[in-house]
Amino acid sequence: MPYEPPPELAGLSLSEIAALAQERRLPPLDQWTPAHSGESHMTIQADGAWLHEGSPITRPAMVRAFATLLMRDAQGQHWLVTPHERLAIAVDDAALVAVDMEVRHDPASGQAVLAFRLNTDDIVLCGPEHPLRVAGTADVPAFYVAVRHGIEARLNRSTYGQLIAHALAISPPEDLAVESRGARFALVPAA
Known part of the structure; x- marks a missing residue:
């Protein structure tokens, strides 16, 4: 099924905006306790560009998918988390x-x-x-x-x-x- 981006905010009512925010289904990262930790070899630059081993990730769908797996711990380290592993990701400013x-x-x-x-x-x-x-x-x-x-x-x-x-x-x-x-x-x- 092709990805349908949400409509522009300017054309939406508050109830429509709230519904869009609520309907996004996200993985339960806080319930996962992966046994393995490692390095993702990924960086998120200050301008929001995602890199893997220095090369840009150009597929927006991949970036959207990876973003649903992101978390930051109390020490400020960003991680990509799955049920089986968590991989460190370098973030220049904000994710x-x-x-x-x-x-x-x-x-x-x-x-x-x-x-x-x-x-x-x-x-x-x-x-x-x-x-x-x-x-x-x-x-x-x-x-x-x-x-x-x-x-x-x-x-x-x-x-x-x-x-x-x-x-x-x-x-x-x-x-x-x-x-x-x-x-x-x-x-x-x-x-």
């Missing part, structure tokens, strides 16, 4: 990249919801379970959204621009922040 963002409002609660599309076509609804994190400096900030199993997606330049434009529309520049699903996220890096 995934947020490539689009839309703001919706939940009619039931009135709360804003920030929806991010990732380079793997995953949809992440920012909030307490998927918080935003700001790093870097005030001059060169970097924004990340938690995805699953300890992995994060870094917001690319255009998505960062969408986030800042939204923040400036709802908060003063000296207290730049956004809210999503009842959680508030300051957008200025700690000094």
Whole structure:
């Protein structure tokens, strides 16, 4: 069956976005305890490109499949996990990249919801379970959204621009922040 990418976020309602996020079936990595550990010889570059032994992985379906097997441990090491083995994978910055963002409002609660599309076509609804994190400096900030199993997606330049434009529309520049699903996220890096 051919892969059908999800529709663009801009044309979807909040309930449609939430349904897309929920229907993605993911393997139960947290239930697996593989006996063998090794090296994958894979790298995820800061721009989201995946390499195996220095050569690009050019099939998007492979990248999407590998991304469902990713986790990051408490020491910050990224792993590709199967029921039988876990293989270390080098990650230059974040494992995934947020490539689009839309703001919706939940009619039931009135709360804003920030929806991010990732380079793997995953949809992440920012909030307490998927918080935003700001790093870097005030001059060169970097924004990340938690995805699953300890992995994060870094917001690319255009998505960062969408986030800042939204923040400036709802908060003063000296207290730049956004809210999503009842959680508030300051957008200025700690000094």
